[in-house]
Amino acid sequence: MAVTLACVPDFDVLVIGSGPGGQKAAIAAAKLGRRAAVVDRTDSVGGVSIHTGTIPSKTLREAVLYLTGLNQRDLYGQSYRLKEDITVADLTARTQHVVSREVDVVRSQLSRNQVTLLPGTGRFVDQHTVAVRDAVGQDRLVTAEHIVIATGTRPARPASVEFDDRTVMDSDSILSMERVPRSMVIVGAGVIGMEYASMFAALGSKITVVEQREGMLDFCDGEIVEALKYHLRDLAVTFRFGETVAAVERHARGTLTVLESGKKIAADAVMYSAGRQGLTDELDLDKAGLRADKRGRISVDEHYRTAVPHIYAVGDVIGFPALAATSMEQGRTAAYHACGEPVHAIQDVQPIGIYTIPEVSFIGRTEDQLTDDLVPFEVGVSRYRELARGQIIGDAHGMLKLLVSPSDRTLLGVHCFGTGATELIHIGQALMGCGGTVDYLVDAVFNYPTLAESYKVAALDVTNKIRQIDRMAD
Numbered sequence: 001m002a003v004t005l006a007c008v009p010d011f012d013v014l015v016i017g018s019g020p021g022g023q024k025a026a027i028a029a030a031k032l033g034r035r036a037a038v039v040d041r042t043d044s045v046g047g048v049s050i051h052t053g054t055i056p057s058k059t060l061r062e063a064v065l066y067l068t069g070l071n072q073r074d075l076y077g078q079s080y081r082l083k084e085d086i087t088v089a090d091l092t093a094r095t096q097h098v099v100s101r102e103v104d105v106v107r108s109q110l111s112r113n114q115v116t117l118l119p120g121t122g123r124f125v126d127q128h129t130v131a132v133r134d135a136v137g138q139d140r141l142v143t144a145e146h147i148v149i150a151t152g153t154r155p156a157r158p159a160s161v162e163f164d165d166r167t168v169m170d171s172d173s174i175l176s177m178e179r180v181p182r183s184m185v186i187v188g189a190g191v192i193g194m195e196y197a198s199m200f201a202a203l204g205s206k207i208t209v210v211e212q213r214e215g216m217l218d219f220c221d222g223e224i225v226e227a228l229k230y231h232l233r234d235l236a237v238t239f240r241f242g243e244t245v246a247a248v249e250r251h252a253r254g255t256l257t258v259l260e261s262g263k264k265i266a267a268d269a270v271m272y273s274a275g276r277q278g279l280t281d282e283l284d285l286d287k288a289g290l291r292a293d294k295r296g297r298i299s300v301d302e303h304y305r306t307a308v309p310h311i312y313a314v315g316d317v318i319g320f321p322a323l324a325a326t327s328m329e330q331g332r333t334a335a336y337h338a339c340g341e342p343v344h345a346i347q348d349v350q351p352i353g354i355y356t357i358p359e360v361s362f363i364g365r366t367e368d369q370l371t372d373d374l375v376p377f378e379v380g381v382s383r384y385r386e387l388a389r390g391q392i393i394g395d396a397h398g399m400l401k402l403l404v405s406p407s408d409r410t411l412l413g414v415h416c417f418g419t420g421a422t423e424l425i426h427i428g429q430a431l432m433g434c435g436g437t438v439d440y441l442v443d444a445v446f447n448y449p450t451l452a453e454s455y456k457v458a459a460l461d462v463t464n465k466i467r468q469i470d471r472m473a474d
């Protein structure tokens with residue numbers, strides 16, 4: 001039962017958490033003329049994405065690509081390396097710079113939009129009141145007509161494993177590692193595990209990935225996942241699929257990972273990336289009449305409203321897909337709904353970008369999904385080695401796949417692997433979003449030489465196949 005406010009609240013929209021979802025919710029409300037505020041700890045402004053997630057991990061990846069010369073491998077041979085002995089300081093100097101720049105951008109955007117930043121930790125007192133505890137433990141009570149929970153997630157840490165954040169780490173503490181490990185076990189072959197596996201393998205660490213399932217990234221194109229595995233094996237990554245980590249022991253000379261099968265793996269370090277936990281334990285949700293599930297996640301409806309209609313939740317704290325890009329749209333959508341403004345629902349078809357080395361990105365459905373759904377499709381493929389730009393940049397392994405409906409020639413899926421995949425995917429997204437057909441790609445003139453040309457090559461491939469099938473049917 002929702003409580004009504006007895007007097008004029010301090011804010012129209014109060015957001016807890018200043019990550020991508022929270023920022024966009026507060027800024028959208030402010031742009032609609034509402035009094036908006038965001039609660040966050042001073043050292044966390046910008047959220048998990050800026051401090052321990054997307055921004056530092058992608059900056060680290062760029063440093064790895066640059067320092068190891070991995071992008072130029074096919075141009076200069078395996079031995080090309082900008083620096084023979086890459087240190088943690090080399091890797092983190094740039095990360096710290098980018099993180100602090102991004103925090104400045106968030107602070108400036110909030111202030112330019114007249115969003116009040118309330119420093120501290122927020123927790124519910126009742127359905128319209130949040131207590132904000134500052135750094136010296138003082139509580140300030142703040143009331144609001146609408147509240148948006150955007151507190152994000154943290155890496156899940158199994159109780160059975162003793163983390164020391166030096167040799168047994170998660171994807172937060174690995175960012176403050178003391179040295180590049182000679183060997184490391186990565187637990188979990190999800191997106192985070194594979195991104196770090198490829199970065200450390202590129203740095204020369206001997207990586208063993210332990211994954212309890214028989215495969216990995218099963219939501220991606222199967223051929224691309226095989227290509228990624230091939231590349232990682234080439235960088236000396238060992239996969240242990242169908243194995244579950246039972247315990248991790250710390251010893252003077254490193255770690256011993258014990259698998260349920262009884263096998264043991266010795267390594268300098270272990271990184272856990274076996275899922276994430278919603279940051280809801282400090283919120284006193286029960287005071288607002290709310291509860292989280294056992295993974296700390298809050299359920300919402302299609303407008304991002306929780307069980308209490310004036311309290312919304314957006315971003316990773318509501319679970320899948322837990323992507324910064326989606327969180328921003330959820331924040332904006334929630335704020336518009338709270339302010340009574342019309343807003344389009346977020347499009348069903350959204351791109352996924354996985355920042356492994358090489359990158360993987362896709363939009364729409366996979367071949368397996370289309371086959372399961374009995375949807376007819378044809379495949380057009382382009383390989384970077386056939387493109388002048390692919391040769392110039394030394395990426396001979398990249399590829400782009402178009403999945404096309406033979407009846408109306410619309411795109412059903414686009415799958416990309418290799419340099420620039422996370423950028424290139426947006427050409428396919430734009431075409432799909434506008435309901436265009438593959439014929440546009442056949443007819444369009446692309447800059448030469450570019451990787452974007454792969455769209456034209458794949459489009460010609462698939463339209464030729466469709467033509468042949470049509471001829472055979474006649």
Ligand SMILES: NC(=O)c1ccc[n+]([C@@H]2O[C@H](COP(=O)([O-])OP(=O)(O)OC[C@H]3O[C@@H](n4cnc5c(N)ncnc54)[C@H](O)[C@@H]3O)[C@@H](O)[C@H]2O)c1
Pocket residue numbers: 187188189190191192193210211212213243244245246273274275276320321322323352353354355
């Ligand atoms: N680029 C991106 O899109 C990006 C980047 C980072 C994070 N994320 C998001 O962050 C979230 C969390 O990612 P994640 O990779 O930590 O989690 P995940 O849930 O995606 O993957 C964890 C993996 O660990 C395995 N696992 C769990 N316990 C295990 C054990 N004891 N032994 C062996 N294997 C075990 C699971 O089977 C699973 O495959 C996801 O929602 C992801 O989409 C996305």
